[in-house]
Amino acid sequence: MKISHQLLDVAYGTSRLDLVTDAAKFRIVLLNDEIVRIRCTFEEDFPEEASYALVLTAWEDKMDALVPDRKRIEPIPAQYEDLGTHLLLSTRKLRVLVHKEPFAIEITDADGNVLHADLQGKPYVRDALGRLYHYSCMHDQDHFYGFGEKSGYLNKKHRRMRMHNVDTIGYDSELTDPLYKHIPFYIKFNSESQIASGLFYHNAHDSVFDMGCERSGYWNKYSYFCADGGELDVFFIYGPQIKDVVRHYTDLTGKTVLPTKYSLGYMGSTMYYTELDRDSDKAILGFLDRCREEGIPCDGFFLSSGYTTGQDGKRYVFNWNGDRFGNPQRFVEQMEEKGAALVPNIKPGMLTTHPLYKKFDEAGAYIRDGSGEQSHIDRYWGGPASFVDFTNPKGRELWKKHLKDSLVSLGITSIWNDNNEYEINDARALCHFEGSPKTIDGLRPIMPNLMAQMAKEAIEEVYPDTRPYIVNRAGFAGIQRYAQTWAGDNNTSWKSLKFNIPVILGMGLSGVANQGCDISGFFGPAPEPELFVRWVQNGIFQPRFSIHSCNTDNTVTEPWMYPAYTRYIRDAIRLRYRLVPYFYSLLYEASTEGSPVMRPLVYEFQSDDRVKDESFDFMLGPYILVANVLEKGAKTREVYLPKGAEWLDWNTKERYAGGQTIRLDVSLESIPMFIRSGAIVPMAPHLMNIRQDPVEELHLLIEPSEETRFVVYDDDGTSNNYKQGEYLKTTISIKNGKDTRISFANEGNYRTKLKTVRLDVLCKEVAPVEVRLQDKKLPMFLDPNQWESAGEGWYYDMEQKAAKIKYSYRREDYEVRMKFDVKDLISI
Template sequence: MSTHTGRKNSNNAFIRFTKHFFLLAFVILVFIIMIAAVKRQDFRTCAQTSFCRRNRAYADKAASSPYNVIEDTIKIEDGVISGELINSKNKIYFIFEIHLLINNVVRIRVNEKSPLKPRYDRVKDWSLIQEPIITLEYTENTVKDGFTSISFGIDRNHKVIIHHAPFRVELLDNDLPVITFNDRGFFNIEHLRKKDDPVNSQPDKLVIQSDDSADLISEEIQENIKEKQEDGSWEETFNGKKDSKPNGPESIGLDISFPGFGHVYGIPEHATSFSLKETRGGQGAYDEPYRLYNLDVFEYELDNPMALYGSIPFMMAHRKGASVAVLWLNSAETWIDVVKSKEDKHGLSSFLNFGKTTPISTHTHWFSESGIIDVFAFLGPTTSDIFKQYGSLTGFTALPQSFAIGYHQCRWNYLNQLDVAEVDAGFDKHDIPYDVIWLDIEHTDNKKYLTWDKTKFTDPEKMQRDIGRKGRKMVTIVDPHFKKDDNYYVYKEAKDLDILTKDNNDQVYDGWCWPGNSVWTDWTNPKAQDWWAKKFAFDQYKESTEFLFIWNDMNEPSVFTGPEITMHKDVIHYEGWEHRNIHNLFGMAYHAATAQGLINRTIPHRRPFVLSRAFFVGSQRFGAIWTGDNSVSWDHLAISSPMLLTIGISGLPFSGVRWYQTGAFQPFFRAHAHIDTKRREPWLFGEPHTSYIRDAIRQRYILLPFWYTLFQEASTDGMPIIRPMFVIFPNEEETFSMEDQYFVGNSLLVKPITSQGQTSTEIYFSRNEVFYDYYTFKKVKGSGKVKVIAPINKIPVFLRGGSIIPRRQRFRRSSLSMRSDPFTLLVALDKKGEATGSLYLDDGETYEYQKGHFIHRKFNFTSRKLLSTSFIDGQIIDKENNYIKSNQDLRVERIIIVGIDRAPKKIIGYYNDLTDDKKELEFSSGGTNYIGINIEEISKDVVIIRDPKLFISKDWTIEFVN
């Protein structure tokens, strides 16, 4: 007996040793992979993706679309045009609906009429915040002669024309086509079929153009194409990983053209140019389509349309006088081809003032692996209209807690509790403000999330409260995979609730990630959403506090042993849907549940902060994202601007990368370092670099009131926080492809320095505007492209004339410490001597602002008068816990007016309800620096009003007397 027990214990010890050995070997292997550059062979190309090959082949051969409207099925009722389509080649029927929505939006939906089983149509439930509202403002024009025409909108200046044979849809603005669907005949739906059905087992036949007529391809050619197309239709293998494809081919495709639009933008995330390049011919074109498929791509390649961490199938087109956009609402793997042509089939030249120049049109081809066609068209006509139209459907960005827009200090990994305390103290010692310190995966107990390594972090609650007393916060990483260990309570609960994803044999799906053998919860299951949100209660996430917030990484999802380092497509989710249908929204579903957990953990609720790496349509409602695992290189710094601009115009403005001077002027400001790098806390760089970093971070804090105001604007009307040049100057063609400079709001022009050793740069200044150096207030001489000196101690930033920017100029240790500080108003006058701006304030934590508990001021300088008035007329001030009443003593301590044409003899100020109590104010002209950066020269056309003794929440006027 004793011998048997000893042998058993010996065997168990050997098994444990072997298990740990292979686990260690695996971790080392993963680490080697992660620190190497991206391995392109780990990720599929279009040629290695059967549905991409098929749809591209369809586009190459198709010249006449076989999809026709059955005219006697057309109905127009309550703003919806509906009917049936038939594929004339295989006699398969489809249903279509065109919804005329409020605010100049059109929705097109196409599905099989009688599919063998339902096609996935749940994306709308995740991405849309409400059922889109249909307009009744329309007029039927005709339903005959081969087309159906309807005018819609209040002024009936928009029109939808449905061509019956073949099916084609045109959207017009003032009788000019702006978007056309199936203009090139690429519309294609692979109907669901039985594998053994001799009639329907093959992909749909193709047609080619021959003597101006569409004929069936010859038997021999048809067989060759059939063989090429069938490869991968029912089963596909990549790098030894098999995809079983039980439903066979089920892809959808549609071409969308933008006549007269030479530039298109959007479809993040790609490390590519802001104005999208062509993918099938053209100067500098890619040889691959843009791919949307959330993937973990470490140190990704630049200038490449390969898929990255997030996917937003939104595209905007812009030309002089018009902007339009489309949203392809599909969460399956999607590819987009982009081509441009000089053509004038719609006779646009004379209408668009192109003269003898033929306008450039952009044609796109969208195809997804599964689902239905569900496309929104946003008709603008301006970019700001589109941002509001898009946000009204998918939700505006969530207003974050105010600390979230401060500076974040992050590393993989801070070693232990003492290390955290020393880093925190280091910021105080070197007078550098910061708001958040982050802990990566090493803080956990053996990579088990929602736990602590108690050897390294002996008292996590005390650690959080110590930094919390300074107004600071902590973020811990919580990934979506769970260690497969019955002693791990999170895994065991998920298993017992039966909310884990299953493989195609109905067994719990497992794979490898940071903890080793891991499982993934099915975040599309409502039960899983509810369970996960409860895990962030303080009695569930042990030793967490109200000072702790969350980082969701690896949520593409990343599966080290999966195909393309992600989940197998035939994994089964809630209600039997395959992973292929929901892949791109998986990370967002996890992000949503985490954010809800942070909201629920306190009463009254406080706003969450959750950073996510994966994202999709609607992610803006749940928190911030970042551009993933870039490398510390000048090239990656340069690409950060077009990437963030692209993400911002696609409805997700709270984003950022890992830099100091550039990061200080991006929405999300975090420094992060890989585990194998040297420590990078700001003071370790040594002088003068530590001072440069300190100055960059301080500039961020000076402008926090301005940034917070921009976030409030984004949360109500969808405007990006950093804005492309063409958004500010929509009729200046020089700006249409500009990506290396941008605006923060409408007021600050920023040009990051992205080359080593660079001490000057060229900046484009609009010919119709006046600009001032942000640091010296000197007026910029010249317009167009102007050479600007850019020393290492500053990033080029310029004030746009006509702007009023609120600032707080006292240096504190964190944003919370600044809440009672007075304000400086920076007024930059335009050529007319005018300027406008605003300031939004609330408690920065709760949802009390939704009850009207906020301060929102509008500033206007005109006729040599500066007025402060309420942004909202008749704002209610209730008796309990009103933000205005509790902050009545917030005051303006300084007003700086830049670009004044002549110094006043005196300046008087008064409250608008006390006009008899006018006071003469103290002021000076030029020569003094009040910015916080050591710059010697200040422009002389500056007037500085000191301590006007005016409260920020009241209506007041300041007059310049000649």
């Protein structure tokens, strides 16, 4: 065992500080004012810089040409002071202390608050098996969030979690570990200092996080990270707000790719249809027709892998089953005519009986065995298979060729990457690694990221003006740059409904803003009616909204499966569609700031001690609190409303002070939602199909008691023209006082189809006495029917306590001004 105890030597270079200890070598880089990189190796020298994950670097990297949008910056000079017992490096916001003996690294803010401290005595360790450990001090006030896709409650304190991609069909969303994603990053929030920071371990080997589960009386309380190999390459990320940590982490690993707008629609799916003996295409087209008959919006269909089944019943990627899909080209065209995207399932493992197996094998496109002489064969879904090596240019190009030939050439621009966990059981299996062979154990979670990147590239090479829509099951840090993700094959149960929420929230805090879970449960018997309704009512708030199932009782989960309950399903999905402009604006924010769409309450209300462990109620963006009914047979629902804001019931507009728990009566139609003071929520009131229905009326729900701003984002939703300025960003700002001013500032060249703007301005105490659009006084109506038929004007809704304002859309910047002087009717 090797442990760094003593600092022996220091070498200063302008961009880095190199340290030599009695056990390991270290390299410190001040990447910027908020991010510090600490590399540790127990070898003679540091390995070559070769990262598929980072998009922000300050050094030359082997993968520079392979990582789109990578940015190289100049680091802060690593000048240091020798203060006797320790060295000191500084940025404008951070202080890095290198203690000489016992050796340890400590990081504080400019005020001296300790943000991170290595455990002195055993900070960096390599054991006899070659495993690497990094031990950190922890405190009673610390809370830990993130870790990618992890089961259980939001706060992972006192948890031990394994990082490893695995196909966990029917998992327990409270207890199963690991799941599909491998994202070695977490946020530490100290509730006493109110400061958040993060650690990202740039290491793709299997690893373990122990967040205080282990305890020894010989040491202060600690947590640790342990990796099976590689190096300890640690990025410290400063807040002080949780949202700052997420923003800086996504500066490092990439922002969420701006998705197609239609991906926010209801995406139909089930394995059942593609397992029919014949005419699966007709069943899917019939599904879309039935959606329309039932008044249920639908914008696409996830095509399960049964469409690839060969005569022997095995799945063969890139193969269309002619009995189930007689004319794939015509089928894709019919889907398009009905306003639905087709998202076919593909898998990177190719069975040894696959018609294309030999072609890939002879090209050397598979991961090799330990000798490097032949393709590695392992267990897979359906039998023995070899896995495409996406670190090999031959594997990438051959994969893209057949992806284009079999799918993209038909007009398909959406791809579903499934079963891509790369569960290869021989750690000696060799990957090409761009010409420098490396074993799979250090690259396993990278493969699904590269698979997503290849799908994106294949579509863009055939249709350069079209925005790809990629969905991934597995992934590593940075998967958000390429794909939407989902939480795999969940179990059909009330527990899954509940605990999938913190699974998704944890992903959002780990940089993956665009994700969800299979609504109604994937594996198990058909959901009972009440569970089905509650799951849809919850699922409409997830960026990925798809009812997807593989029922174990010979049934198929469909929106109308329980006719007496279909109205609840319809109403929930229509609410989702009303919120599409809000969702799309939030995903634009994710693409620029890294912000989650579904946000734990602690993300927005960090100073409220009562929300630090809340796992099930969440914020949709900054303005809507969602408190879904998650218990069977519930008649009431308790909701804690965070302090720091006032809250309005979504339906009744009843006001509540923050910092209190309220109890609501609930029925089967209830979707408890609350509007935050200062809210600006854009909606589309009549939207039924995102691909085909032009949005001609923008409905803005505004609570103006706080001065806030929100960017409503729009573009054509399907092309890459937004990169050339064809977008519309409308910054809406609220200023209040004696008058309330709502200003609109537009940017971009996108020609919107909007004709009408409607504002519902929630009034706290009195109704307005006058409303002006720029300098024009708008007519006031007492009769809402007259207002409805008028082109512009306003009236006051007594029941909702809202001024309802309507006018024609204006492209130029403008302002709506509301006067709240109380008119003295008696003296008149």
